[in-house]
Amino acid sequence: MKKIKTYEHKKILVLGLAKSGVSAATLLHRLGAFVTVNDYKPLHENPEAQGLLQQGIKVICGEHPIELLDEGFQIIVKNPGIPYSNPMIQKAVEKGIPIITEVELAYQVSEASIIGITGTNGKTTTTTLICEMLEKGSKNPLIAGNIGTVASEVAQTATPEHNMVIELSSFQLMGINEFRPHIAILTNLYDAHLDYHGTREEYALAKANITKNQTEDDYLIVNGDQPHLINLIQASNAQKIYFSTKKIVENGVYIENDEVKYLDESIISVKDIVLPGAHNLENILSAIAAAKLSGVSNEAIKEVLSTFQGVKHRTQFVKSSRGRKFYNDSKATNTLATKSALSAFEQPIILLAGGLDRGNDFDDLIPYLHNVKAIITFGETSEKLLETAQKAGIDRRIPVDNVESAVPVAFELSNEGDIILLSPACASWDQYRTFEERGDIFIEAVHKL
Template sequence: MKTINNYQHKKILVLGLAKSGVSAASLLHKLGAFVTVNDYKPLNENPEAQGLLEQGIKVICGCHPIELLDEGFELIVKNPGIPYTNPLVAGAIERGIPVITEVELAYQISEAELIGITGTNGKTTTTTLIFEILQANEGTNPLIAGNIGTVASEVAETATKDNQMVVELSSFQLMGIRSFRPHIAIITNIYEAHLDYHGTKKEYAQAKANITRNQLEDDYLIVNADQEELLDLISFTKAKIIPFSAKKPLAEGCSIANGMITFLGEEIILRSDIVLPGEHNLENIMAAIAATKLMGVQNKAIRKVLTTFKGVKHRTQFVEEIAGRKFYNDSKATNILAAQSALNAFSEPIILLAGGLDRGNEFDELIPSLKNVKAMITFGQTAEKLEKVAEIAGIEMVHRVDNVEKAVPIAFELSKPGDVILLSPACASWDQYKTFEVRGDIFIDAVHKLK
């Protein structure tokens, strides 16, 4: 960890806990700041806040009192999930108090080279692939962090110059950076998402583009060349752009020609040797190849991973084959595009399990991808909307259930040997489940119970 004096004796408010808030508060305390933590959850129900209190950190719980802004804070470190419309956040901005997210702290203390990955879909798969390839390569010592589950600043505390930090970044996190500068940045794709937080697609896209805001001429930005809109979005970057394309050959980037994935004209691996299914995953693979090749990774490490890597948990994850039916957990499909990608990855008949939080959108865009769906089982707030789409798509077998657990045995009853039973909700989980991981784990448990 770098020794920095930026925060010594400064009054800093950490707003919102969860894992990132706890890590940020502890780190700032170690760096000599006068830290106050404010979390909405009451103290007696808040073990994280209690732990910080034991460290000697001031803790205010149960509400977000606007009067806190009168205490002379010089900085606010905000939990990424708290919107900028929050009165405390909006008030701080009005007063000129800087508001950052925890990944900014991670960058400031990290001794390791940073590889940052963002995008609407494919972030986690791309992040994991890069990490796995670096692990398989001689001479590299990767650490994985960020939105993938491990708090970036916590990882950065133990990172050295011999490490490479592979960091998954959300738009929420990237809105709160100031100096954050990855040596290699990746934007997998940009589609409409999180409008309940960002308000407009433009604001959402600009948050994603922040990943390259501070990059310089000796840095790299890996982008999806099949999205003209994305190329326009990052036209301001100073970094060297490395494109990838699953649709056309590229001389200067990563693409596919004659069944072979190439990077800067060098043949890397036959597409037929890759075990991870789906056209969308081909894009993730190309982004990962580009990043690792820029880091000098040997082709044998890339091939070793791509010929064995079958996917990330909750992302078109193969769970089990029972009586000739294959079960896949794609609980991470929290939007329509992600569900489309999963549906388009299969040619077999599909029993689709879908539904979840209603964010106000319709699901008509899903219809072209329902061509192989023979039955749909719906649940959650969007059940009725999805049933209307199923009717338009000509799906005759449609059943509504209370939850994912009840959907699994019904899906099995409706299926035949050779069918795929796919949980790909096209919705966030928060109407019924705390996270998409919880939803996916419940699906997996229900599948195992069938045995």
């Protein structure tokens, strides 16, 4: 870890805890800052805050008192989940207090080269693939960010021999000043998180922050099939590497005659790739570019792609039972992700869907439901999804109480050769704490059959 003096003797407020806040507070305390932590959860329900208190860090819990900002803080480290519309943040902006997220701290103390991955969809799969390829190529990867351990925690143990591979959200990227990945990836860009960002333009600009500090010594890997994304990053100083599943691109990764190629060099045949789905092919191409730029051999890349079956909860193959294949795509918390999952299969599908009602309808799924033979719905959006299925001409439409009860019903409706797919198109919070919990319950129910 770099022994920086940037925060020594400075008054810093860490706003919001969870894993990122705990890591940021601990690191700043270690760097000699005068740290105050403010979290909304009461102290007696807050083991994270209690642990920081034992380290000698000042903790204020149970509310976000705006008058706290009168104490002369020089920097605020904000939990990414706290929106800029929060009164505390709005007041801090008015007072001119700089606001960062913990990934900025990670960059400042890391001795390792950084590969940063962002985009609307595909971040976790791409991040995991890159780590697998770097591991197979003996490039010492450390996985961090939304997919694993908090980046500012990983950075403290990173050495120059490591490569930090960080999955980054738009929320995190809004809070950077110096953060500069040597290799940055923009997987794709669609409408998302507009309740947080307000407009698509603001969301896009937050994503583009991943490249704002890059120089001509760095690389930016971009989806060459999205003109709006290409336009967004034109001002970047990084060397641009494009990937495309639809056309041959110069200085990039593409498919020609069913061969994946990087700069005209054949890497692997598409038929030898295990991971299903056109959307995953995009993730694979961007991961190949990052691996090649990191010096990984073709043999190592090919070995990973011929065995890698996916990330848990992301079109994850669970098991086969009596000729039926079960897939867990609980991470599909919006219709875009469910469209991708449905497009990955040519076989008849029994779809399990439903969850938190955010006020939207699901009619944009209709063109993707052509090989769905039955739908089983649950949660707050159950009725809406049943209505969409009726419009799509799906005869078998069955509401159930939850994911666990959906599995045996799906099995009863299925035939040999069918796909039974959990791809909810909704967040999980109406019935489950996380999409991971929802996916784990699905997996457990499948194994009980």
